[in-house]
Amino acid sequence: MNNESSLRERLIDVGVDLVLTEGSASVGLREIARRAGVSHGAPRRYFPTHHALLSAIARRGFEDLAARFEAAVAGTTTPRGQLEALARAYVGYARERRGMFELMWRHDLLDSAAQASDQPTLRESALPLFGHFTGLVARCRTERDAARNADGPSETAPPPAVTAAALWSNLHGMAQLWAWGSLQLALGVSPLDADAGDDHHDRLIAAVLDAHLGPVTS
Known part of the structure; x- marks a missing residue:
């Protein structure tokens, strides 16, 4: 270098x-x-502009999150299991690196264009993560529909990208509301009880996945 x-x-x-x-x-x-x-x-x-500087910082966050996603799904083969692992990693990242988490998705503050020929655009860091969610949602739906074939056609569902966006929004909102203390208030959880927080996060993530993908059936 x-x-x-x-x-x-x-x-x-x-x-x-x-x-x-x-x-x-x-x-x-x-x-x-x-x-x-x-x-x-x-x-x-x-960094000719403030936005360019923030974008370079945010790109580091996306690199870190992508590495965590890769580690989270290692050894997990089912699409539902991988989505659950990604959800846990996403919410965990929000808890551990709150400032970066809040910056990364503020595209109203960021510059998606590359500022130098040897630097990737911010879109190249952000969009593949969403694409990964969308692909897993599509696989979950394919497996669910295959299991239901014997019982007739499944209900009409929105495109996988729409479901993935709703799922992501739900997870992001959960992480942000927890950071603000709102979910603890609603659930009667002490902000000082970290162990209880972990348990509630697991339950909330399970509820989010069930809401958007349907409950797991044996």
Whole structure:
């Protein structure tokens, strides 16, 4: 890695740390430069706009989440099992890296276009994750419909992408409402009881999957 690439990565490292410790609102080109020990104008050589900087930071989050997804489904062969594993990884990521989680999906703040010829667009990081969910939903539906053939045609269902979007929205809302303390209030869970939180997350994830895919049948 040459010095220019090294400095770019160091600036992103500082930005990631800021997002995780103080939230995305704290991230600015001048603050990044100050913490990285470079001139105020240095970051603009790599990130001409604030959106470009936030996008580079968010891309790190997508890389991290993709790695967690890959690890989560290792050894799990059924589409329903893989979706459950991905759901747990997604909600777990939201709990562990809240600032990054909140930034990654703020495409109103992010720049989806690549800022340099050697950098991928943000879409190339985000859309494959949704595509993975959609593919698994389609496989779940195919297996369910095959099991129901003996009982006649299944009910009309929306396209897999629509179901995947609804499932994702449900998981994201669950994670965000938990972070805000709203679900704990609704469920009577103490915010200080982490173990109870894990149990409730498992139950909520199971309920989300049942709602969008149907309950598991033996």
